[in-house]
Amino acid sequence: xxxxxxxxxxxxxxxxxxxxxxxxxxxxxxxxxxxxxxxxxxxxxxxxxxxxxxxxxxxxxxxxxxxxxxxxxxxxxxxxxxxxxxxxxxxxxxxxxxxxxxxxxxxxxxxxxxxxxxxxxxxxxxxxxxxxxxxxxxxxxxxxxxxxxxxxxxxxxxxxxxxxxxxxxxxxxxxx
Amino acid sequence: xxxxxxxxxxxxxxxxxxxxxxxxxxxxxxxxxxxxxxxxxxxxxxxxxxxxxxxxxxxxxxxxxxxxxxxxxxxxxxxxxxxxxxxxxxxxxxxxxxxxxxxxxxxxxxxxxxxxxxxxxxxxxxxxxxxxxxxxxxxxxxxxxxxxxxxxxxxxxxxxxxxxxxxxxxxxxxxxxxxxxxxxxxxxxxxxxxxxxxxxxxxxxxxxxxxxxxxxxxxxxxxxxxxxxxxxxxxxxxxxxxxxxxxxxxxxxxxxxxx
Numbered sequence: 001x002x003x004x005x006x007x008x009x010x011x012x013x014x015x016x017x018x019x020x021x022x023x024x025x026x027x028x029x030x031x032x033x034x035x036x037x038x039x040x041x042x043x044x045x046x047x048x049x050x051x052x053x054x055x056x057x058x059x060x061x062x063x064x065x066x067x068x069x070x071x072x073x074x075x076x077x078x079x080x081x082x083x084x085x086x087x088x089x090x091x092x093x094x095x096x097x098x099x100x101x102x103x104x105x106x107x108x109x110x111x112x113x114x115x116x117x118x119x120x121x122x123x124x125x126x127x128x129x130x131x132x133x134x135x136x137x138x139x140x141x142x143x144x145x146x147x148x149x150x151x152x153x154x155x156x157x158x159x160x161x162x163x164x165x166x167x168x169x170x171x172x173x174x175x176x
Numbered sequence: 177x178x179x180x181x182x183x184x185x186x187x188x189x190x191x192x193x194x195x196x197x198x199x200x201x202x203x204x205x206x207x208x209x210x211x212x213x214x215x216x217x218x219x220x221x222x223x224x225x226x227x228x229x230x231x232x233x234x235x236x237x238x239x240x241x242x243x244x245x246x247x248x249x250x251x252x253x254x255x256x257x258x259x260x261x262x263x264x265x266x267x268x269x270x271x272x273x274x275x276x277x278x279x280x281x282x283x284x285x286x287x288x289x290x291x292x293x294x295x296x297x298x299x300x301x302x303x304x305x306x307x308x309x310x311x312x313x314x315x316x317x318x319x320x321x322x323x324x325x326x327x328x329x330x331x332x333x334x335x336x337x338x339x340x341x342x343x344x345x346x347x348x349x350x351x352x353x354x355x356x357x358x359x360x361x362x363x364x365x366x367x368x369x370x371x372x373x374x375x376x377x378x379x380x381x382x383x384x385x386x387x388x389x390x391x392x393x394x395x396x397x398x399x400x401x402x403x404x405x406x407x408x409x410x411x412x413x414x415x416x417x418x419x420x421x422x423x424x425x426x427x428x429x430x431x432x433x434x435x
Binding site for chain 1: 326
């Protein structure tokens, strides 16, 4: 009994340590585009590592609530992702599509060769003005997020998703 | 010994009974508490079967050649953003482009009387489009709105064939631009959803009603069929109204007067 609980405890420690290491590695870089609303924010609706790993499942789960049950006040909403992560288009005005080259979604998805089918149907840019601009914005989705000037990413600093970081991620998931 | 043993047992039993009563009380009270919390915010509440959204169209007030409702619908739901595929002729484009509301002109064969009306999804209580859908994509929300979940629509178009009102459209081409609240893509079927994004955000009118009122016709009235005090229910009580193809017994949510 005693030895088996010791083994359990040890395993727990190792797993916990792994997650701690993993989360620090994951949060070391950023694919957030400069000028986007997200660039001035502390964190996403969940820690960056969690969102990177689970965003597809979160979105899929909440889409059922929104479309079929009419619950609009969900934590994970694609429209909110886009509203926050789209980079303003300095040349043409408005926003650049989030699935465009080097933009927030495309950055990782191109690297890992996972096709982005969301935008066959969903808008790639936030709505700017117009009669339907009263999109239900969720009050609690970004609750507790504060704009921090020291976290702001300078335009020169970014280069899409960092290759090294993604390679580390890949290795980690293989070890797992 | 026996006396000593008896007392703790008695206490245990009392304790057990009192705890059971407490737990039962909590279980009874808990749903009530949760309910009040959920009701505090309408957006987190979701569609409720306590309401049934419907519409009353006064075809006497509907004006010939007026397309205010159709134009407003097209703009609200991003239908006007669709581009005609290159090389497609007028006939094909007009036959295939999505249309959520269409203006219909009826003429009585005997008297020659002309009736104009907007025709859209009638939001049936027992919708044929839901019956035939093989994937469950065509569905009826708890509040009576019949719509398509494009995530699971496979584009078989059974629902288009089943609908007696020709209310559904199929997207034949890739779509470049959409409104945020109305996603749209090639290979899915769509139809009027009573401006569900507006209703969920707390609005009490649809885009077509707003446009009709703005032009001074006031032919369209949207509201809750289950609320006896709603303007819609009051009007339905006062005026003689009917359903299109009432013989199908679909119990439509959209009703017409002066048909």
